[in-house]
Amino acid sequence: KMRGSDFMAQLPLSVESVEAPSSKKKRRQMEMAQIPAPRPVFVGREDECAALLERIDSSGGPILIQGPAGSGRRWLVEHCLAQRELDRVPDFSFGRGADHDAFLAVLAMLAKEAGDERLHEAIRKPSQRPPASELSGMVVEAFRSEALRGKVWVIGGLSSLLDRRDGSFYRDDAASAILRAILTAEIELRLIFLVRDLPTFYREGEAANMRTVHLDGLKGKELHGLFEAWQIPEFPRDRFGPIVERTHGHPMASRYFGIAIRNDGDVDALLKEPKFLKATTLEDMDPLGRHIKRRVGELNEDLRKTLGALTLF
Numbered sequence: 594k595m596r597g598s599d600f601m602a603q604l605p606l607s608v609e610s611v612e613a614p615s616s617k618k619k620r621r622q623m624e625m626a627q628i629p630a631p632r633p634v635f636v637g638r639e640d641e642c643a644a645l646l647e648r649i650d651s652s653g654g655p656i657l658i659q660g661p662a663g664s665g666r667r668w669l670v671e672h673c674l675a676q677r678e679l680d681r682v683p684d685f686s687f688g689r690g691a692d693h694d695a696f697l698a699v700l701a702m703l704a705k706e707a708g709d710e711r712l713h714e715a716i717r718k719p720s721q722r723p724p725a726s727e728l729s730g731m732v733v734e735a736f737r738s739e740a741l742r743g744k745v746w747v748i749g750g751l752s753s754l755l756d757r758r759d760g761s762f763y764r765d766d767a768a769s770a771i772l773r774a775i776l777t778a779e780i781e782l783r784l785i786f787l788v789r790d791l792p793t794f795y796r797e798g799e800a801a802n803m804r805t806v807h808l809d810g811l812k813g814k815e816l817h818g819l820f821e822a823w824q825i826p827e828f829p830r831d832r833f834g835p836i837v838e839r840t841h842g843h844p845m846a847s848r849y850f851g852i853a854i855r856n857d858g859d860v861d862a863l864l865k866e867p868k869f870l871k872a873t874t875l876e877d878m879d880p881l882g883r884h885i886k887r888r889v890g891e892l893n894e895d896l897r898k899t900l901g902a903l904t905l906f
Contacts, residue, residue: 637815654802663845687750704735810842
């Protein structure tokens with residue numbers, strides 16, 4: 594303490610000028626500019642979003658978001674549900690490890706929450722379960738309860754249960770019977786299915802209650818916002834049209850095209866390659882699949898294992 598005055602005497606009398614701290618918005622922009630990761634943006638689905646919100650806000654049949662893999666079905670649903678205060682039931686997807694029994698268990702849980710324990714009691718003993726027609730009636734009746742009006746349930750993998758030839762339910766099991774009953778009924782639960790193809794019903798008016806939102810490809814003018822979010826270098830706007838013609842506006846294929854531009858830096862050279870991400874239709878996923886496999890194959894073994902672990906997680 595006695596040496597404090599000596600220390601103060603040795604300090605310089607003049608200091609370099611210091612710039613005033615920038616605003617919070619300016620600092621955030623500078624931070625974002627240093628991060629090479631893409632920014633989450635929602636582009637090109639404004640009409641579909643309005644249509645989905647309209648269906649969510651009204652009572653009716655199940656809502657089906659139809660489009661090919663990678664077209665942004667879940668992207669659209671997540672964006673719209675974030676704008677509504679609904680009690681979300683954990684998502685379900687048909688597939689390996691999630692089939693008939695798992696589906697019935699969630700249905701029973703929802704029915705019980707709605708005050709109807711009949712389905713819960715009916716499936717407790719598999720050997721004594723009632724026929725599928727009776728189970729279907731219990732489910733539809735429970736889903737019509739006003740207690741489920743504020744809940745939303747997103748289901749994927751329905752296309753795996755449909756016949757690839759005509760889109761009909763080809764399995765004669767309880768899950769298929771219940772799904773047929775749900776899809777053709779008017780219910781209070783906000784039930785959203787993510788599907789590649791719409792299910793087919795052959796009885797006249799049977800599908801009248803299904804409410805669909807169809808996803809087409811993105812337009813050329815909509816790719817600019819997507820490419821900017823993925824920090825893809827600027828290039829002439831007239832190149833977006835040829836990119837859409839090649840990818841049919843498929844969001845994932847278009848994004849990979851932009852990443853290739855970012856890595857290679859020559860959009861014209863990529864457009865001159867006749868087979869690069871060249872799809873015949875929006876549903877044609879083979880060119881994109883080959884491209885992804887090649888890109889993954891170029892990674893070293895450690896990165897491939899890490900990517901595999903993240904995928905499984």
